[in-house]
Amino acid sequence: MAKSKTAKESLAITTHHVLPNDTNNLGNLFGGRLLEWMDIIASISAHRHCKRVVVTASVNNVAFAKSITHGSIVTLEAKVSRSFNSSMEVFIDVWVEDPVTGERKKSNEAIYTFVAVDQHGAPLVVPELIPESTEEKLRFEGALRRKQLSLILAGKMKPEEATELKALFLK
Secondary structure (H helix, E strand, C coil): CCCCCHHHHHHHEEEEECCHHCCCCCCCCCHHHHHHHHHHHHHHHHHHHHHEEEEEEEEEEECCCCEECCCCEEEEEEEEEEEEECCCEEEEEEEEEECCCEEEEEEEEEEEEEEEEECCEEECCCEECCCHHHHHHHHHHHHHHHHHHHHCCCCCCCCCHCCCHHHHHHH
16 A cells, blocks of 8 residues: 555645636636636646546536636645545635735635546555645545445445445434
8 A cells, every 4th residue: 555645745736817718708717617627636636646647537516606707816726635445536626816906715616536547547546645634634524425425326335335424314
């Protein structure tokens, strides 16, 4: 098994300026462009965690909470929130900065899953993740429940086997 790593070691940050070709008729950033940016930064984060080729396994959640307007400065921050055998959940926070005032606000977030693969596309074992901050610990704990829910919905796990998920309803 590979050496354990912290979420900080997987941190990836990128910044974009929202230009006219990035926007729709309302002058807002295309959702698809934001998804592209999130997929790229999340893959870099996953790669930093395991130092292997990674592929997007799923886009588990995307919250388009606030529109992002033309001229905005967008910063995406991605960190692995939990690793499993060969997969990694990556949390992406999207921040928007007003170019005039410099005020920065969280606008969107997403959760992606990546799998480390070898040169033939076969899954590889990835390092364990050690959460440190309160936010990292909350995301780490939630990752197992999110994984169990995904497995149930895909028919790969029986609901009664999802102990972490069941615990939410039995308290």
